[in-house]
Amino acid sequence: MNWTCEQTELRLTDYLDALLEPEQRREFxxxxxxxxxxxxxxxxxxxxxxxxxxxxxxxxPPRLVYNILDATLGPxxxxxxxxxxxxxxxxxxxxxxAYGSLSVAATFLMLVTASGxxxxxxxxxxxxPVNIYRGTNRQVHQAYARSSKYVSDLRVVYEIQSKxxxxxxxxxxxxxxxxxxxxxxxxxxxxxxxxxxxxxxxRANEVxxxxxxxxxxxxxxxxxxxxxxxxxxxGALSGSSRLQ
Amino acid sequence: xxxxxxxxxxxxxxxxSAWEELVRHHSRRVFxxxxxxxxxxxxxxxxxxxxxxxxxxxxxxxxxxxxxxxTWMTSVTRNLLIDHYRRTKRDxxxxxxxxxxxVVENKQSSARRPDEQALLGELSSQxxxxxxxxxxxxxxxxxxxDLQQLEYSxxxxxxxxxxxxxxxxxNRGRIELARILQQMGVRPS
Numbered sequence: 001m002n003w004t005c006e007q008t009e010l011r012l013t014d015y016l017d018a019l020l021e022p023e024q025r026r027e028f029x030x031x032x033x034x035x036x037x038x039x040x041x042x043x044x045x046x047x048x049x050x051x052x053x054x055x056x057x058x059x060x061p062p063r064l065v066y067n068i069l070d071a072t073l074g075p076x077x078x079x080x081x082x083x084x085x086x087x088x089x090x091x092x093x094x095x096x097x098a099y100g101s102l103s104v105a106a107t108f109l110m111l112v113t114a115s116g117x118x119x120x121x122x123x124x125x126x127x128x129p130v131n132i133y134r135g136t137n138r139q140v141h142q143a144y145a146r147s148s149k150y151v152s153d154l155r156v157v158y159e160i161q162s163k164x165x166x167x168x169x170x171x172x173x174x175x176x177x178x179x180x181x182x183x184x185x186x187x188x189x190x191x192x193x194x195x196x197x198x199x200x201x202x203r204a205n206e207v208x209x210x211x212x213x214x215x216x217x218x219x220x221x222x223x224x225x226x227x228x229x230x231x232x233x234x235g236a237l238s239g240s241s242r243l244q
Numbered sequence: 245x246x247x248x249x250x251x252x253x254x255x256x257x258x259x260x261s262a263w264e265e266l267v268r269h270h271s272r273r274v275f276x277x278x279x280x281x282x283x284x285x286x287x288x289x290x291x292x293x294x295x296x297x298x299x300x301x302x303x304x305x306x307x308x309x310x311x312x313x314x315t316w317m318t319s320v321t322r323n324l325l326i327d328h329y330r331r332t333k334r335d336x337x338x339x340x341x342x343x344x345x346x347v348v349e350n351k352q353s354s355a356r357r358p359d360e361q362a363l364l365g366e367l368s369s370q371x372x373x374x375x376x377x378x379x380x381x382x383x384x385x386x387x388x389x390d391l392q393q394l395e396y397s398x399x400x401x402x403x404x405x406x407x408x409x410x411x412x413x414x415n416r417g418r419i420e421l422a423r424i425l426q427q428m429g430v431r432p433s
Contacts, residue, residue, distance in 0.1 A: 013415040041419070047432035048422035051371045052390040058279055060272040061289050068267050068296040073260050 003031035008038045012045055114139055160210065167203050248313035255303055267296055270314065273392070274321050280387045281325050283376040291328060295321045311401055318392070319402045322384055329380050367430065374424040382417035389414050 008031060014020050015028050032038045092098075113119070116135030117126050125131060248269075254262035274295050279288035299320055306316050375383060388394045388402060399410045425431075 009419065010415065013411055013418060016418070041422075043432045044422040044426055045418050047430075048371075048374075048425050049390055049418055051367065051425070051430070052375075052386065052421070055280070055368055055371060055391060057272070057276055058285075060275050061285070064275060064289055064292060065264075065267055065271050068271065068293050069264055071293060071297055072267075072300040073263065 003027040005031075005035060005038050008032060008035070009041065012042065015042075016046065016049055160207075163207060163210070167207065249308040252303060252306055252308075252313060263300070266313075270317055271296070273314070274317065277318065277321050277387060277392060278325065280372070280375060280391055281380075281383060282328075283372050291324065295324050298324060311398075315394075315398050315401050318388070318394070318398075319404075322388075322402050325384070326380060370428055370430050371425065374421055374428060374430075377424050378417055378420055382413055382420060385410060385413035386417035386421060390418075 008028065011020065011024070011028065015025065020028060032042050092101075112127075112132075114136060115126075115132040116139050117132075126135070248266070251262045251266050255266065271292065275288055275292040278291040278295070279285060282288050282291065295317075299317060302320070306313065375386070378386065384403065385399065388399045389396075394402070396407055396410055399414075400407050403410060403413075405413075
């Protein structure tokens with residue numbers, strides 16, 4: 001059987017709704033694949049039907065049901081008391097409303113807390129716009145000061161670490177290659193180690209002076225640094241001495 | 245289906261809550277048919293209300309033996325839509341297809357936009373517009389088949405025409421819709 005263009009147009013719906021027999025479907029496909037007229041027609045109709053089926057189903061307008069019920073059963077009796085409260089809660093208990101309310105409440109809490117409101121001793125005066133502004137301003141400035149102090153502390157620590165790294169690396173690099181004949185031993189020294197060379201000693205003094213300056217400027221940080229770094233420094237110095 | 249028939253019986257006995265349940269259960273379907281037919285939300289809402297008023301008044305004429313309540317309700321909706329179409333035909337401005345048609349400027353480039361939801365919305369309005377350009381006979385057949393997913397036999401009952409006519413209308417409606425969409429620049433990729 002020779003499938004024609006007219007047949008293709010007439011049976012297009014049967015083809016799209018899968019109502020053709022397998023043999024007819026095969027002939028349909030065979031014709032469409034080789035026909036310049038039918039091929040774009042089938043493609044465009046298939047596309048149109050797919051677009052139609054993608055149209056979303058609309059939600060019923062909220063007032064429609066009430067309007068219908070009012071028009072058929074008559075106006076409903078107004079509820080009062082607990083029934084009214086229950087109906088009101090039922091109305092707002094939709095997920096969309098709950099999420100919206102929660103996000104508004106969370107934002108409000110964050111803003112009030114950020115403005116310095118004391119939740120343990122709440123005062124009405126704290127909620128006045130002027131106090132909220134002052135509190136927020138204060139909090140912002142404090143946060144800025146804290147963060148800049150933190151950043152500058154970090155910078156100092158990194159600087160010290162890099163200096164320590166240099167002091168650890170340089171002596172071992174230069175003096176480790178020195179010939180054994182250059183080794184000096186103090187008379188009476190039995191522990192097998194040599195004291196630091198003048199160059200190393202100068203560097204250690206320099207680092208210690210940095211640490212002292214830090215300790216004066218940053219008392220808490222300085223103490224910790226002195227403790228940590230002096231240990232590292234002595235370790236580094238003794239290590240480099242052993243290499244010699 | 246049986247539940248609907250039971251609710252109808254309760255309604256006929258004066259049970260208001262049964263009627264309310266029927267309205268809540270079917271209002272979305274009726275509203276969507278009206279909207280897809282008219283392309284206008286307000287008009288669709290008014291028409292859906294009229295449909296339920298008519299159903300309420302003629303509920304006694306429903307016989308479950310003649311088919312499901314949903315099919316009967318769709319039939320009432322269709323008759324009211326056709327009445328409405330005929331009534332407002334004179335009032336409607338017969339606008340030219342080319343004048344009012346929203347044209348997709350560049351489908352290929354717009355398809356690459358990140359906001360696919362917006363594109364989908366745009367495409368939906370294009371398809372809806374094209375749908376309202378079909379003749380009412382073709383439009384109702386296409387809406388019932390492709391949007392309401394009704395079987396041919398159900399459409400035959402709703403439209404009260406032979407199955408061959410149903411198929412022919414759906415076929416012509418789809419081809420015409422594709423032609424209008426092509427004119428609007430909505431082409432298969």
